[in-house]
Amino acid sequence: MIKYKKFTLDNGLRVLVHVDKSTPIITINTVFDVGAKDENENRTGFAHLFEHLMFGGSVNIPEFDSPLQNVGGQNNAFTSNDITNYYITLPKQNIETGLWLESDRMLSLAFTPESLEVQRSVVIEEFKQMYLNQPYGDVMLLLRPLAYKEHAYKWPTIGKEISHIENAKMQDVKDFFHKHYTPQNAILSIAGDISVEEVKELVTKWYGDIPKGNKYERNLLQEPKQTQARLLEVKRDVPQNGIYKAWHICNRMHKDYYAIDLLSDVLGRGNSARLYQDLVKGKGLFTEISAYQMGSMENGLFLVSGKVKEGIDMEVADAAILETLEAIKNELIDLNELTKVKNKVEATDAFGHINALNKAMRIGYFELLGDANLGNEEPEEYAKVTAKSIQKVAKKYLIKSNCSTLYYVSDKK
Amino acid sequence: MNKLDRTTAPAFHEIDSINFVLPTIKKLNNAVPYIEYNAGTEELVKIDFVFKAGTKYQTKGLVASMTSAMLKEGTNSFSSLEIANKIDFYGAFLETEVNSDYATITLYSLNKHLTNVLPVLKEILTNVNFPQEEFDKKIKIKKQQYLINLEKVETIASIGYSKHVYKGTKYENTVELNSFDEITRQDCVDYFNAFYNFGEMAIFVAGKVDSSVFELINSTFGKLETPKTDSDFVFGKNDFSPTFQFIEKKGAIQSCIRIGKPIINIDHPDYNKLKVMNTIFGGYFGSRLMTNIREEKGYTYGIGSVIMAKENMGNMIIYTEVGADVTQAAINEIRKEIKDMQTNKVTEGELTKVKNYMLGSLLQNTDGPFDLLERYKTIYFYNLPNNYYDTYMTDIKSITSEEIINLANTYLNDLSFIVAGSQEVS
Numbered sequence: 001m002i003k004y005k006k007f008t009l010d011n012g013l014r015v016l017v018h019v020d021k022s023t024p025i026i027t028i029n030t031v032f033d034v035g036a037k038d039e040n041e042n043r044t045g046f047a048h049l050f051e052h053l054m055f056g057g058s059v060n061i062p063e064f065d066s067p068l069q070n071v072g073g074q075n076n077a078f079t080s081n082d083i084t085n086y087y088i089t090l091p092k093q094n095i096e097t098g099l100w101l102e103s104d105r106m107l108s109l110a111f112t113p114e115s116l117e118v119q120r121s122v123v124i125e126e127f128k129q130m131y132l133n134q135p136y137g138d139v140m141l142l143l144r145p146l147a148y149k150e151h152a153y154k155w156p157t158i159g160k161e162i163s164h165i166e167n168a169k170m171q172d173v174k175d176f177f178h179k180h181y182t183p184q185n186a187i188l189s190i191a192g193d194i195s196v197e198e199v200k201e202l203v204t205k206w207y208g209d210i211p212k213g214n215k216y217e218r219n220l221l222q223e224p225k226q227t228q229a230r231l232l233e234v235k236r237d238v239p240q241n242g243i244y245k246a247w248h249i250c251n252r253m254h255k256d257y258y259a260i261d262l263l264s265d266v267l268g269r270g271n272s273a274r275l276y277q278d279l280v281k282g283k284g285l286f287t288e289i290s291a292y293q294m295g296s297m298e299n300g301l302f303l304v305s306g307k308v309k310e311g312i313d314m315e316v317a318d319a320a321i322l323e324t325l326e327a328i329k330n331e332l333i334d335l336n337e338l339t340k341v342k343n344k345v346e347a348t349d350a351f352g353h354i355n356a357l358n359k360a361m362r363i364g365y366f367e368l369l370g371d372a373n374l375g376n377e378e379p380e381e382y383a384k385v386t387a388k389s390i391q392k393v394a395k396k397y398l399i400k401s402n403c404s405t406l407y408y409v410s411d412k413k
Numbered sequence: 414m415n416k417l418d419r420t421t422a423p424a425f426h427e428i429d430s431i432n433f434v435l436p437t438i439k440k441l442n443n444a445v446p447y448i449e450y451n452a453g454t455e456e457l458v459k460i461d462f463v464f465k466a467g468t469k470y471q472t473k474g475l476v477a478s479m480t481s482a483m484l485k486e487g488t489n490s491f492s493s494l495e496i497a498n499k500i501d502f503y504g505a506f507l508e509t510e511v512n513s514d515y516a517t518i519t520l521y522s523l524n525k526h527l528t529n530v531l532p533v534l535k536e537i538l539t540n541v542n543f544p545q546e547e548f549d550k551k552i553k554i555k556k557q558q559y560l561i562n563l564e565k566v567e568t569i570a571s572i573g574y575s576k577h578v579y580k581g582t583k584y585e586n587t588v589e590l591n592s593f594d595e596i597t598r599q600d601c602v603d604y605f606n607a608f609y610n611f612g613e614m615a616i617f618v619a620g621k622v623d624s625s626v627f628e629l630i631n632s633t634f635g636k637l638e639t640p641k642t643d644s645d646f647v648f649g650k651n652d653f654s655p656t657f658q659f660i661e662k663k664g665a666i667q668s669c670i671r672i673g674k675p676i677i678n679i680d681h682p683d684y685n686k687l688k689v690m691n692t693i694f695g696g697y698f699g700s701r702l703m704t705n706i707r708e709e710k711g712y713t714y715g716i717g718s719v720i721m722a723k724e725n726m727g728n729m730i731i732y733t734e735v736g737a738d739v740t741q742a743a744i745n746e747i748r749k750e751i752k753d754m755q756t757n758k759v760t761e762g763e764l765t766k767v768k769n770y771m772l773g774s775l776l777q778n779t780d781g782p783f784d785l786l787e788r789y790k791t792i793y794f795y796n797l798p799n800n801y802y803d804t805y806m807t808d809i810k811s812i813t814s815e816e817i818i819n820l821a822n823t824y825l826n827d828l829s830f831i832v833a834g835s836q837e838v839s
Contacts, residue, residue: 020454022452022453022454022781023780023781024776024780025776025777025780059419060419060420061419061420065698065699066699066766067422069697069698069699069766069767069769069770069773070422070425070765070766070769070770071425071426071769071773072428072769072770072772072773072774072776073773074773074774074777089777090773091426091428091773091776093426093428094423094425094426096423096424097422097423097425100419100422100423104419107419117711118707118708118709118710118711119711120711121710121711121712122707122708122711122713122714123714124711124736125667125711125712125713125714125734125735125736126714128666128667128736129667129714129734130714132666133565133566133665133666133667133734134565135561135564135565136561205417206417209417237564237664238561238564239557239560239561239563239564240557240560240561269501270497270500270501271485271493271494271497271501272494272497272498272500272501272502273501277494277497280550280554281493281494281550284550287553287554287557287558288554288558307557307561309553309557310557336502339502340498340501340502340504343501343502343503343504343526344501344504345504346504346523347457347503347504347505347506347521347522347523347526348504350455350456350457350523351455351457351521353454353455354453354455354457354781354783355780355781
């Protein structure tokens, strides 16, 4: 349970305050309602590139990091397919420095050509380091466009290809800013040892005069229903074969979400999970295997990924995954197993409440989904899930015609 | 309403003191040290069992890490699956980890389930039996992971670095491909019996802990025997001499660079101040290395340098992964930055920024029971005085630009360069 107070400025900026008197640190979290899904298909990787540019100086302040470091603060950011999230943590007595910096870059960026050139190179190196120069690093670059034919989830956050980053123009950057980085498209959440009144006063001071801007209306292409199983095989210079399977599932707000989440835990979480016990321990076909669902705001994916043991045929390994899934469809999980995954969710939730940054991020994220309190209602939603509802979602979503499979075959030179 | 001045930074309030709270220290009935931080708002607890069983004690590659990894794989009473089920059922997390000096078993649990999960941990520590079948499976998996990691320039450079910098000592990397074939189950049994001794370990507890937690841990572990380790451990003499080593990885589109050398350890009077010098040079996002090589040149996604303390020796590492075509240029820039640290005085503005940044970091890193416990472990394991963090703050606040330049000249030389990549550099 994260207690919070909410207020909204005249320009549409939503502000959440979580009071935590136990910490000397203030967290200022800002989530913008923009992610890789909002990109033009020929300009992918832009939301993430833009995140880098947010550190390149704003209209009145030439440098973002330096003044923050000067007052003992730290910051970082991340971009996903759904959101872009920025956070600052700093000693509470210096909160105003954080608000000064964060509000100025919401007001306007400096848009210096140098910043674009350098961050373009940095992001290209990031692309290489994380996706191209790593064994199995390009899996999501392959699997997403296999599973999605229309929807903007078909490219990963880093982008489809390096050339999109290389070709980004300053005008694109400016347009992106004006379209997405408005107070109406943002949620500010502040956590720490501070009163709601104090936050109100400071936030009104620093954010009150930022123009409202236009409300971005999202209108994404919807993914047509998949009707046939898809298979892609690639050869790569890696030591071991891999299998990656993806099924289309619902979005985060759908009533099936919690059952699907627990289903993924039954199959893939911890050493007692079914896939690990059946296929790594029992049959010894895999050296590692996991299952998870992406928790996306739009209709997402349920993923199973595993590394196949040397000498084992891909089809045999693939069939064994399906057999473990069939078992769930054919027989209800027992109360013990259901209680186990529910207990795990409860513990994870508690451990996620340890620091103020996590709490600030969490309420901001749920507010973006529609209501900051949704997160507080989640334990109840998980409690309602039954063995039957888990079986039902397994039968509904984990079916052959809804599945895309990637065989990542070792072609060791 | 007055127009808001957005060009001037708001008033800055210095961090003048950090109240580093000390833990409660007790002993179990069998004299095992028990160190506790009771803080936080959530009804949960983290418990670390720390044994002197790190990789430096092994006489054969892989044994320490295999022993640690096998702890959850079976006891006289429970199978691997039963252990996993018992831990998972109560929503707990059980992790085993080993570094050069210590082997740690960590349990995360909600307070209400602790009575149910602690006995599992006791069963492991008293009756682990390293089943052959589980051992065979695990070693195959580890070998596969090792082969995958060897595809990464980062792994190749790290192994090369560790072999070189720690040469002659027990910190030297000893895992080779044949280690996976040579290790036996019996090696793990022997290692466990020799080094997982309750006579030489400590229990660390953090979370919202009331007196019942100590009682529970004491009643579970307080009657165990406490043998001492009978070991003729000799760390060895470090045989380091600076070098430039290029390790070829065909087709790599980025190179991994590791630059470093053995350096003073945490008990040395220069250590804290050296950390300040290092922070300016490569220890935070605004550092010289980051500013030049990432933020101005765009050669890399990240670069940094770190001063690392271990029980027997310290070392300094500069680390980065850069585009293959700019590897030489990046190395040249790193050399230039070293020279600059040794030649030109840091400005008061930069020094003040770094001081404030470091004090802010300490404040952030002592926030809450888990962080406090990690900071206190440094004091505990390196036998530092309880006021270590006060001294650390004083050292940071008092350091001058003259001292920085002296430290750079004393320590930033005779460095070794290890580069893994597709294009030869020098």
